[in-house]
Amino acid sequence: MSHPGVTTESRLVRMLLIGTAGLIVGLLLLMPLLAVFIEALRKGWEVFLASLHDEAALSAVKLTLTAAAVSVPLNTLFGVGAAWAVTKFRFKGRALLISLIDLPFAVSPVIAGLVFVLLFSPHGWFGRWLEEYDLKVIFALPGIIIATMFVTFPFVARELIPLMAAQGSDQEEAAVTLGARGWQIFLRVTLPNIKWGLLYGVLLCNARAMGEFGAVSVVSGHIRGETNTLPLHVEVLYNEYQFSAAFACATLLALLALVTLGIKSAIEHFTGHRHHGRH
Amino acid sequence: MSISIQSIHKTFGGYKALDDISLEVSDGSLTALLGPSGSGKTTLLRIVAGLEFADVGSGKILFHGENVVNVPAGRRRVGFVFQNYALFRHMTVAQNIAFGLSVLPRRRRPSGKEINERVRELLHLVKLDGLERRRPDELSGGQRQRVALARALAIKPKVLLLDEPFGALDAQVRKDLRRWLRVFHDETGLTTLFVTHDQEEALELADQVVVMRNAHIEQVGAPQEIYDQPRTPFVYEFLGNVNKLAAAAGPAQYVRPHEIEVKFAAEYEPASDRLAVVQHLFSAGPVASLSVRLEDGQFLEVEISRKQLDELALSEGDKVALGFPISDNR
Amino acid sequence: MSKRRVIPGFGLSLGFTLCYLSLLILIPLAALFLKAAGLGWQEWWRLLGSARVLAAARLTFGASACAAALSAILGLPVTWVLVRYRFPGRRLMDAMIDLPFALPTAVAGITLTTIYAPNGWVGAWLLKLGIKGAYSPVGVFIALTFIGFPFVVRTLQPVLEDFAKDTEEAAATLGAGRWLTVRRVVFPMMVPALITGFTLAFARALGEYGSVIFISGNLPMKTEILPLLIVSQLEQFNVPAAAVIASAMLVVSFMLLLSINLLQRWLDWQKS
Numbered sequence: 001m002s003h004p005g006v007t008t009e010s011r012l013v014r015m016l017l018i019g020t021a022g023l024i025v026g027l028l029l030l031m032p033l034l035a036v037f038i039e040a041l042r043k044g045w046e047v048f049l050a051s052l053h054d055e056a057a058l059s060a061v062k063l064t065l066t067a068a069a070v071s072v073p074l075n076t077l078f079g080v081g082a083a084w085a086v087t088k089f090r091f092k093g094r095a096l097l098i099s100l101i102d103l104p105f106a107v108s109p110v111i112a113g114l115v116f117v118l119l120f121s122p123h124g125w126f127g128r129w130l131e132e133y134d135l136k137v138i139f140a141l142p143g144i145i146i147a148t149m150f151v152t153f154p155f156v157a158r159e160l161i162p163l164m165a166a167q168g169s170d171q172e173e174a175a176v177t178l179g180a181r182g183w184q185i186f187l188r189v190t191l192p193n194i195k196w197g198l199l200y201g202v203l204l205c206n207a208r209a210m211g212e213f214g215a216v217s218v219v220s221g222h223i224r225g226e227t228n229t230l231p232l233h234v235e236v237l238y239n240e241y242q243f244s245a246a247f248a249c250a251t252l253l254a255l256l257a258l259v260t261l262g263i264k265s266a267i268e269h270f271t272g273h274r275h276h277g278r279h
Numbered sequence: 280m281s282i283s284i285q286s287i288h289k290t291f292g293g294y295k296a297l298d299d300i301s302l303e304v305s306d307g308s309l310t311a312l313l314g315p316s317g318s319g320k321t322t323l324l325r326i327v328a329g330l331e332f333a334d335v336g337s338g339k340i341l342f343h344g345e346n347v348v349n350v351p352a353g354r355r356r357v358g359f360v361f362q363n364y365a366l367f368r369h370m371t372v373a374q375n376i377a378f379g380l381s382v383l384p385r386r387r388r389p390s391g392k393e394i395n396e397r398v399r400e401l402l403h404l405v406k407l408d409g410l411e412r413r414r415p416d417e418l419s420g421g422q423r424q425r426v427a428l429a430r431a432l433a434i435k436p437k438v439l440l441l442d443e444p445f446g447a448l449d450a451q452v453r454k455d456l457r458r459w460l461r462v463f464h465d466e467t468g469l470t471t472l473f474v475t476h477d478q479e480e481a482l483e484l485a486d487q488v489v490v491m492r493n494a495h496i497e498q499v500g501a502p503q504e505i506y507d508q509p510r511t512p513f514v515y516e517f518l519g520n521v522n523k524l525a526a527a528a529g530p531a532q533y534v535r536p537h538e539i540e541v542k543f544a545a546e547y548e549p550a551s552d553r554l555a556v557v558q559h560l561f562s563a564g565p566v567a568s569l570s571v572r573l574e575d576g577q578f579l580e581v582e583i584s585r586k587q588l589d590e591l592a593l594s595e596g597d598k599v600a601l602g603f604p605i606s607d608n609r
Numbered sequence: 610m611s612k613r614r615v616i617p618g619f620g621l622s623l624g625f626t627l628c629y630l631s632l633l634i635l636i637p638l639a640a641l642f643l644k645a646a647g648l649g650w651q652e653w654w655r656l657l658g659s660a661r662v663l664a665a666a667r668l669t670f671g672a673s674a675c676a677a678a679l680s681a682i683l684g685l686p687v688t689w690v691l692v693r694y695r696f697p698g699r700r701l702m703d704a705m706i707d708l709p710f711a712l713p714t715a716v717a718g719i720t721l722t723t724i725y726a727p728n729g730w731v732g733a734w735l736l737k738l739g740i741k742g743a744y745s746p747v748g749v750f751i752a753l754t755f756i757g758f759p760f761v762v763r764t765l766q767p768v769l770e771d772f773a774k775d776t777e778e779a780a781a782t783l784g785a786g787r788w789l790t791v792r793r794v795v796f797p798m799m800v801p802a803l804i805t806g807f808t809l810a811f812a813r814a815l816g817e818y819g820s821v822i823f824i825s826g827n828l829p830m831k832t833e834i835l836p837l838l839i840v841s842q843l844e845q846f847n848v849p850a851a852a853v854i855a856s857a858m859l860v861v862s863f864m865l866l867l868s869i870n871l872l873q874r875w876l877d878w879q880k881s
Contacts (some may be wrong), residue, residue: 029705111641214819247720
């Protein structure tokens with residue numbers, strides 16, 4: 001039965017390759033994931049739960065959720081608008097616009113934080129003006145939200161643009177000839193066709209928004225209980241040698257990652273379409 | 280409703296897609312826009328529909344005397360059937376057909392019951408009774424095409440436009456659907472304009488054929504007229520098989536394979552006939568096709584009936600005399 | 610008269626896109642360049658030429674390149690197995706590939722540090738071989754490999770999936786053995802994707818911060834990466850230095866983005 005076809009390898013080679021791939025994925029990816037949970041529970045459930053009930057941890061969770069709750073919807077709106085503009089119309093500078101949307105992927109998160117410090121810190125461009133009105137951006141919630149928006153900017157657009165480009169505009173044009181108007185076309189024709197891609201983009205955007213570290217770290221000022229997001233809280237605990245607590249909080253973020261991957265797999269399974277994002 | 284297209288120009292970037300196109304389509308006619316790809320026929324159809332806009336300052340498009348150039352596509356009351364049907368994949372057949380009614384402003388929108396009734400009528404009209412709840416991907420190509428047609432008809436269009444209506448279908452379905460569409464058109468009397476690159480389709484189906492090439496209209500006329508009296512070499516070559524005979528002086532002569540008369544070499548008349556040698560015989564089918572070589576070395580294709588072939592008892596290598604029709608402007 | 614369009618929403622969607630893009634991305638980035646440009650060339654050379662910056666640049670670029678290369682080497686058999694073979698656990702393995710995309714970098718950072726620390730699962734074992742895992746350039750390299758790995762697999766995967774088996778069959782009918790077919794037919798076809806994957810992983814690694822700073826130990830001149838150097842300059846209120854280093858990094862990143870776009874075109878062209 002195991003007669004190898006002309007386009008596959010002998011059984012032995014296949015087993016060896018599968019074993020090698022398993023080893024690579026196991027050592028490189030699976031081991032760190034397991035380590036998060038093992039380290040978190042090293043001192044038992046009580047320490048684990050206490051670390052999560054800690055006030056600073058709770059406020060970090062709250063801040064993380066708040067930042068995501070603002071930045072993800074805004075970037076979703078942007079992503080849909082940008083995808084509509086560049087896939088349904090041809091105009092001068094379109095190719096440039098598509099490249100510019102990718103720009104934040106090429107920017108180190110640290111630099112993303114830095115640019116907002118330059119703009120909004122007391123010595124920055126708008127520093128004096130902000131001070132006059134007693135507004136705080138850097139080392140405060142607005143700065144965290146803006147930095148998060150910067151780094152998660154392309155996710156939804158990146159998912160939608162290839163999808164909508166591949167689908168073309170035939171269905172929208174058909175809707176036009178049948179008398180449908182602006183929002184009717186989007187809500188009744190376009191949206192149902194892109195909903196899975198949109199959901200996937202939102203999911204990735206959210207995962208990154210909640211997990212963002214570098215950019216937020218630069219603008220947050222690390223004020224415990226005030227401007228620490230969950231990833232920053234993990235850092236603080238780790239640097240204070242509270243390893244079990246750090247890993248306990250890290251499990252929340254790891255679970256977020258697992259849920260994201262799970263839903264991604266489910267969407268792919270459901271739609272039979274594979275997403276090859278680069279993020 | 281009649282359509283009058285008056286000196287329409289269209290350029291894409293620097294590329295001329297339509298150059299001064301004028302055309303009259305009479306009320307209730309079935310007109311084919313025929314041409315090779317890139318001839319501008321689809322662009323013209325899309326401009327009539329309002330899916331594309333003619334160059335600023337160029338001519339007019341009149342629907343029953345009224346200029347619709349500034350009327351948006353959604354208000355032109357045009358039924359448009361896309362080449363790949365553009366059915367809404369996430370909707371059922373019934374939802375697809377009802378779409379044009381359900382997007383009407385509330386005060387003009389029929390009630391749910393009325394819409395359902397209309398959907399049923401339309402499905403009956405296109406012979407798809409009972410398929411309301413199917414989704415487009417559960418239908419065959421021919422069924423999809425008819426759903427697209429029903430969807431376009433739901434808004435009670437004044438004009439029906441079809442872009443390559445049979446392009447995506449296989450040969451047999453194509454033939455059936457073509458006949459069905461002709462009958463359908465005669466029953467509804469809807470002014471219909473369709474785009475095709477298939478000359479057989481255009482000649483068989485249309486009342487009026489518009490042959491297009493390189494952004495121009497080459498010839499407009501009834502199918503018979505276009506076939507029998509082609510006005511340009513392009514039309515001659517594009518419609519049906521044709522032999523091109525190089526002449527010693529003057530322009531080349533065109534002659535269709537069935538127009539050539541084949542006689543015994545003994546009946547040769549030097550004044551009008553030419554002598555040739557039979558190179559190959561293809562006699563499978565109702566018509567026999569001969570490949571012959573003239574004395575000057577040119578090859579011609581000739582078609583004769585099987586009966587005539589038997590009478591002549593030809594075989595390869597035989598010498599024959601060929602009689603040519605009297606040509607005027609060829 | 611503006612151009613008429615059939616599908617509605619052009620002005621709204623493009624206007625919103627341009628405003629949002631300008632306010633959030635373009636103007637802030639321009640501000641950074643302006644800030645840095647205001648210092649003059651001499652200051653640029655002085656800051657970028659300092660021993661500490663050069664050491665950090667060497668580590669950042671060196672470790673990123675090595676990590677991207679290792680990702681490419683490891684990614685090849687993993688992608689092959691995922692695309693070509695069916696085995697229990699394949700879907701799980703496929704889903705796991707994206708873990709570094711989804712796992713917050715800080716979590717990756719502390720976890721990798723714990724594993725590769727001298728008393729960690731792998732670190733202790735490495736130490737016996739005389740290799741210091743965490744708190745050394747090796748640690749930086751490990752973290753960046755973790756981060757870059759999925760870029761290679763996800764770039765190779767669609768190419769290998771689309772790869773027409775009949776080309777391989779043709780090679781086989783021409784008498785090529787399996788290994789020869791893979792080496793001479795399949796592998797060359799994958800080179801563009803491999804280069805693209807490498808470049809993506811490399812570009813991402815250059816800017817990486819969260820997963821590196823825990824494992825690197827952050828010793829100036831030894832294990833300090835460029836993003837960390839920016840942060841430490843900022844913390845010392847040396848804003849000009851931070852801006853100059855960041856601008857220089859951005860220029861490199863933009864050039865990489867440009868080459869990635871060109872590579873992507875190459876890939877698309879190859880596919881069609």
